[in-house]
Amino acid sequence: MREILYLQAINEALEEEMKRDETVFIIGESVQGSTFNTTMGLVQKFGPERVMDTPISENGIAGAAVGAAMAGYRPVADLMFGDFMYCCVDEVLLKAAQWHMLHAEKVNVPLVFKAAIGGYAGLCNEHSRCPEAMVLHHPGLKLVLPSNPYDAKGLLKTAIRDDNPVCYFFHKQLLPMMGEVPEEEYTIPFGVAEVKREGSDVTVVATSYQVSLALGVAAELEGKVSVEVIAPRTLEPLDMDTIIKSVAKTGRAIIVDEDTLRCGVGAEIGMQIMENAFDSLDAPVKRIGAANMHGHDLSFILTSGPSARPRPVREKEMRRPYRAARAARWRPAACFPCAREPRHSGTECPAAAAQRGQPFQESAARPPPGPARRGSSHRYRRSRRPPGPARRLASPSIRLARHPSRTAARPGCSV
Numbered sequence: 001m002r003e004i005l006y007l008q009a010i011n012e013a014l015e016e017e018m019k020r021d022e023t024v025f026i027i028g029e030s031v032q033g034s035t036f037n038t039t040m041g042l043v044q045k046f047g048p049e050r051v052m053d054t055p056i057s058e059n060g061i062a063g064a065a066v067g068a069a070m071a072g073y074r075p076v077a078d079l080m081f082g083d084f085m086y087c088c089v090d091e092v093l094l095k096a097a098q099w100h101m102l103h104a105e106k107v108n109v110p111l112v113f114k115a116a117i118g119g120y121a122g123l124c125n126e127h128s129r130c131p132e133a134m135v136l137h138h139p140g141l142k143l144v145l146p147s148n149p150y151d152a153k154g155l156l157k158t159a160i161r162d163d164n165p166v167c168y169f170f171h172k173q174l175l176p177m178m179g180e181v182p183e184e185e186y187t188i189p190f191g192v193a194e195v196k197r198e199g200s201d202v203t204v205v206a207t208s209y210q211v212s213l214a215l216g217v218a219a220e221l222e223g224k225v226s227v228e229v230i231a232p233r234t235l236e237p238l239d240m241d242t243i244i245k246s247v248a249k250t251g252r253a254i255i256v257d258e259d260t261l262r263c264g265v266g267a268e269i270g271m272q273i274m275e276n277a278f279d280s281l282d283a284p285v286k287r288i289g290a291a292n293m294h295g296h297d298l299s300f301i302l303t304s305g306p307s308a309r310p311r312p313v314r315e316k317e318m319r320r321p322y323r324a325a326r327a328a329r330w331r332p333a334a335c336f337p338c339a340r341e342p343r344h345s346g347t348e349c350p351a352a353a354a355q356r357g358q359p360f361q362e363s364a365a366r367p368p369p370g371p372a373r374r375g376s377s378h379r380y381r382r383s384r385r386p387p388g389p390a391r392r393l394a395s396p397s398i399r400l401a402r403h404p405s406r407t408a409a410r411p412g413c414s415v
Helices: 006-020 042-046 058-070 082-096 132-136 149-161 209-220 240-250 265-280 321-327 350-355 371-375 377-383 388-402 404-409
Strands: 003-005 024-028 051-053 074-081 112-117 142-144 166-171 178-180 194-197 202-206 227-231 234-236 253-260 286-290
Touching: 003 006, 003 149, 006 024, 006 042, 006 149, 006 178, 024 058, 042 051, 058 074, 058 082, 074 082, 074 149, 082 112, 082 132, 082 166, 112 149, 132 142, 132 234, 132 253, 132 265, 142 149, 149 166, 149 178, 194 209, 202 209, 202 240, 209 227, 209 253, 227 240, 240 253, 240 265, 253 265, 265 286
Parallel strands: 024 051, 024 074, 074 112, 112 166, 142 166, 202 227, 202 253, 253 286
Antiparallel strands: 003 178, 142 234, 194 227
């Protein structure tokens, strides 16, 4: 069987469904250029009428998709990042989710809200969230979290054909994943979990990108702990039968989800395990997820990134919150290209220079690192400035360059 990228599987599903059904179209920001390459090449095949670029207005994208769905179309609203769903919660949670029920199931809203989720990419807080819990909390929305290319294509095709709104969240870290995907037509039904790895000691229920991480841990523990890994595929509907059957076999359960722990996916699945398989448990259910906000508990500042080092906050800084905030700064522990400790005193690290085939040369002009540089940093900065007379001569021309209109008030000025 052929192997393709995760993002190619999404692209294929969109193309096949647009060929199969003329009412399917894509609307969103930069879908013609394709931010994550999931819609790449579709505008050349189907035209701008079916691959519609929009202004930066998530409310407009979601609202247009809801209206088109009620008019008989099957739109795919590309919100780019899952975080941007917070900008259009009225259309998603109060309109699309509830319209079918509010109208006595006589009105269908067949549309897909497609968005990228997840962190591990250094894209800041507004591009790294996983809003699964928010979607689960509002009845009327189905939630899909594919964890490999096969699921990405089959679940998206099912989502587009569904007669009610579906939130299709794909993880950014999974886009380059290679996997087997058949060339023939196939779909994956909602509400059917998959046992990714058989085990007998503990059940790990993981979602999206966490499935890959859980499989890696299970492989590392092979011979010590037998781990069974389950991917729910969809959180609404949720296949609890497969999960409970596995917990009854292993006696232990761990839920791994990237969303926040409090009121998150782990809390919901864990509670359902407690309600339906309490007698099978040999230990309490454990959850792994994003940390909650701890208020003023700044006893240990944690930073993110490959070269970040956590620094304990001193007791004096704890008394004044603003000092503690200033202490929570990035402290590079090593050079990023070569992980050398301490950082280099030269202009460039040897690893980066070697990649270009150039020898690494220490710079004698650069002041040495450490206390010597910190002690002379003030004199070093002053030495970089031009001397007094030159600086005074340069000042009028700088002012005139910034304000050309002033030359009119100076007859004979040649500047």
